[in-house]
Amino acid sequence: xxxxxxxxxxxxxxxxxxxxxxxxxxxxxxxxxxxxxxxxxxxxxxxxxxxxxxxxxxxxxxxxxxxxxxxxxxxxxxxxxxxxxxxxxxxxxxxxxxxxxxxxxxxxxxxxxxxxxxxxxxxxxxxxxxxxxxxxxxxxxxxxxxxxxxxxxxxxxxxxxxxxxxxxxxxxxxxxxxxxxxxxxxxxxxxxxxxxxxxxxxxxxxxxxxxxxxxxxxxxxxxxxxxxxxxxxxxxxxxxxxxxxxxxxxxxxxxxxxxxxxxxxxxxxxxxxxxxxxxxxxxxxxxxxxxxxxxxxxxxxxxxxxxxxxxxxxxxxxxxxxxxxxxxxxxxxxxxxxxxx
Amino acid sequence: xxxxxxxxxxxxxxxxxxxxxxxxxxxxxxxxxxxxxxxxxxxxxxxxxxxxxxxxxxxxxxxxxxxxxxxxxxxxxxxxxxxxxxxxxxxxxxxxxxxxxxxxxxxxxxxxxxxxxxxxxxxxxxxxxxxxxxxxxxxxxxxxxxxxxxxxxxxxxxxxxxxxxxxxxxxxxxxxxxxxxxxxxxxxxxxxxxxxxxxxxxxxxxxxxxxxxxxxxxxxxxxxxxxxxxxxxxxxxxxxxxxxxxxxxxxxxxxxxxxxxxxxxxxxxxxxxxxxxxxxxxxxxxxxxxxxxxxxxxxxxxxxxxxxxxxxxxxxxxxxxxxxxxxxxxxxxxxxxxxxx
Numbered sequence: 106x107x108x109x110x111x112x113x114x115x116x117x118x119x120x121x122x123x124x125x126x127x128x129x130x131x132x133x134x135x136x137x138x139x140x141x142x143x144x145x146x147x148x149x150x151x152x153x154x155x156x157x158x159x160x161x162x163x164x165x166x167x168x169x170x171x172x173x174x175x176x177x178x179x180x181x182x183x184x185x186x187x188x189x190x191x192x193x194x195x196x197x198x199x200x201x202x203x204x205x206x207x208x209x210x211x212x213x214x215x216x217x218x219x220x221x222x223x224x225x226x227x228x229x230x231x232x233x234x235x236x237x238x239x240x241x242x243x244x245x246x247x248x249x250x251x252x253x254x255x256x257x258x259x260x261x262x263x264x265x266x267x268x269x270x271x272x273x274x275x276x277x278x279x280x281x282x283x284x285x286x287x288x289x290x291x292x293x294x295x296x297x298x299x300x301x302x303x304x305x306x307x308x309x310x311x312x313x314x315x316x317x318x319x320x321x322x323x324x325x326x327x328x329x330x331x332x333x334x335x336x337x338x339x340x341x342x343x344x345x346x347x348x349x350x351x352x353x354x355x356x357x358x359x360x361x362x363x364x365x366x367x368x369x370x371x372x373x374x375x376x377x378x379x380x381x382x383x384x385x386x387x388x389x390x391x392x393x394x395x396x397x398x399x400x401x402x403x404x405x406x407x408x409x410x411x412x413x414x415x416x417x418x419x420x421x422x423x424x425x426x427x428x429x430x431x432x433x434x435x436x437x438x439x440x441x442x443x444x445x446x
Numbered sequence: 447x448x449x450x451x452x453x454x455x456x457x458x459x460x461x462x463x464x465x466x467x468x469x470x471x472x473x474x475x476x477x478x479x480x481x482x483x484x485x486x487x488x489x490x491x492x493x494x495x496x497x498x499x500x501x502x503x504x505x506x507x508x509x510x511x512x513x514x515x516x517x518x519x520x521x522x523x524x525x526x527x528x529x530x531x532x533x534x535x536x537x538x539x540x541x542x543x544x545x546x547x548x549x550x551x552x553x554x555x556x557x558x559x560x561x562x563x564x565x566x567x568x569x570x571x572x573x574x575x576x577x578x579x580x581x582x583x584x585x586x587x588x589x590x591x592x593x594x595x596x597x598x599x600x601x602x603x604x605x606x607x608x609x610x611x612x613x614x615x616x617x618x619x620x621x622x623x624x625x626x627x628x629x630x631x632x633x634x635x636x637x638x639x640x641x642x643x644x645x646x647x648x649x650x651x652x653x654x655x656x657x658x659x660x661x662x663x664x665x666x667x668x669x670x671x672x673x674x675x676x677x678x679x680x681x682x683x684x685x686x687x688x689x690x691x692x693x694x695x696x697x698x699x700x701x702x703x704x705x706x707x708x709x710x711x712x713x714x715x716x717x718x719x720x721x722x723x724x725x726x727x728x729x730x731x732x733x734x735x736x737x738x739x740x741x742x743x744x745x746x747x748x749x750x751x752x753x754x755x756x757x758x759x760x761x762x763x764x765x766x767x768x769x770x771x772x773x774x775x776x777x778x779x780x781x782x783x784x785x786x787x
Contacts, residue, residue, distance in 0.1 A: 368710060373714075376724060377510075377695045379726065384722070
């Protein structure tokens with residue numbers, strides 16, 4: 106039975122991009138919303154999270170989840186509100202997060218959306234897609250504390266410093282007693298992380314000689330590289346790694362639009378010579394750590410030690426453009442799509 | 447005061463090689479042996495160990511010890527006998543191992559040679575340069591059990607399988623209850639590790655399609671890559687790594703003669719997608735583990751569970767040729783130089 110009063114706009118993946126994603130790879134469709142069946146909920150999307158991993162899902166490269174198939178709704182994390190519920194654990198008005206996708210509405214069993222009810226906290230709703238979710242804070246927390254394992258006095262370099270994860274990694278690195286050096290793609294991004302977030306230094310990789318700038322910013326060398334970028338930046342940082350350094354590979358955004366696989370870092374042998382530990386991680390493997398991450402980060406937010414910014418694109422119809430913005434070098438803060446009030 | 451009866455032949459590093467090392471990079475000199483001073487010992491070299499790391503020391507690349515400088519005696523590990531001692535912990539006739547270098551004699555404080563007295567065991571002397579030393583067994587033991595951390599039922603791929611470290615890694619992998627697949631450069635090497643050492647399979651990288659052969663030999667994928675080779679072999683194995691696999695970088699011998707740094711593996715992004723842990727290690731960092739490694743390996747030798755082969759080049763004067771042999775693909779067993787009886 107459909108619900109004539111509600112119509113669901115949804116973007117399907119029309120074609121896999123080779124190179125940067127744009128509108129041509131998606132098609133906006135519309136369909137009536139059906140009534141939830143037994144055990145199902147109807148969720149209205151409020152915000153969608155725009156993440157580098159969205160680009161991975163669009164490709165058929167070897168990846169950590171099944172890719173989105175052509176003809177399927179584009180996958181995305183989001184927050185929304187339960188409009189109707191025929192599931193005992195959810196009621197109308199509940200705020201939730203989950204894999205809502207690029208669409209106005211979902212009608213599904215909560216498990217199929219990886220749905221989580223949001224606690225009532227005095228934080229803006231967008232916080233649940235940035236510091237208090239996998240798309241920001243949880244990834245920073247697990248990647249830094251569990252994978253990279255910083256010790257006080259060490260030097261952390263973080264690429265994508267002004268972005269959702271990078272900006273939080275840097276602030277957590279300061280909380281851990283480390284020197285934190287960001288790498289970002291704009292002077293505004295560098296100012297943001299040094300002046301507002303407390304990073305010790307930040308390098309604009311588009312205007313500076315990154316190797317020379319790292320030498321200046323990291324007089325004791327680099328103990329931890331929290332890698333969001335990959336490519337030449339990673340290669341340059343590798344050259345500065347101290348003995349027993351850790352390279353935590355959270356993302357390789359500079360490579361996601363490559364049409365052909367590119368060679369790995371020329372300095373790969375330094376992994377041996379400097380006894381580095383290079384470790385990739387994907388936050389969905391670490392769900393057991395989410396409660397602790399949530400509690401810690403919420404505490405730091407209340408104490409004013411963790412800050413973040415949102416950059417909101419209005420309207421589901423603009424989702425493809427929002428995704429494209431993610432690959433611009435001047436991005437600052439967490440990119441969100443506002444789908445409804 | 448010199449000892450006119452003893453003359454010390456010694457090879458100095460004359461020129462840093464670009465490409466494979468040969469005689470032109472060394473010069474054989476001779477000098478009288480001086481009397482040991484207070485706190486010093488006079489050690490006669492019996493065997494020298496020929497190791498890929500010797501080639502690293504000849505270059506000025508960033509490395510884990512200072513390189514050998516031009517004009518200095520070529521560095522090498524060896525076993526020898528104390529001929530005279532003015533050190534309270536050593537007496538004439540003691541068998542020792544240490545950084546003896548490419549020479550007939552050393553006169554030095556024991557600490558300057560990193561000297562260790564060899565225990566009296568019923569094993570051939572060469573054992574102390576292979577299963578019972580850093581140049582073989584200790585490296586295999588620490589690299590496998592501490593760094594790679596195998597679990598029973600996992601699949602281990604080891605390159606340089608017929609060599610000193612690789613052949614021991616494979617046997618220890620079997621002891622750990624794993625499936626072990628070697629990669630070697632000759633059919634004879636492959637037969638050696640499968641028929642004599644108990645590897646489950648071995649791939650000749652010079653005659654087989656390594657990717658297809660890995661698919662056949664590793665039906666459950668690869669959990670541990672114990673990497674001695676690097677280059678294309680590493681890149682091919684990366685493509686077969688299971689989720690949460692470990693790549694233990696013990697050596698990258700295929701790259702040591704490169705005149706220009708070569709790009710890293712094309713499949714570097716799989717470190718992220720498969721959540722791999724890629725870790726370099728150098729055995730000299732792990733001295734605290736040597737007693738346990740020694741005890742375990744000696745026990746396995748006595749039980750017949752660990753075997754090895756020596757390939758002995760006679761005469762110090764042939765040391766440069768012996769080093770060259772290390773870079774031939776058909777090497778089997780531990781390469782030693784016999785310097786004196």
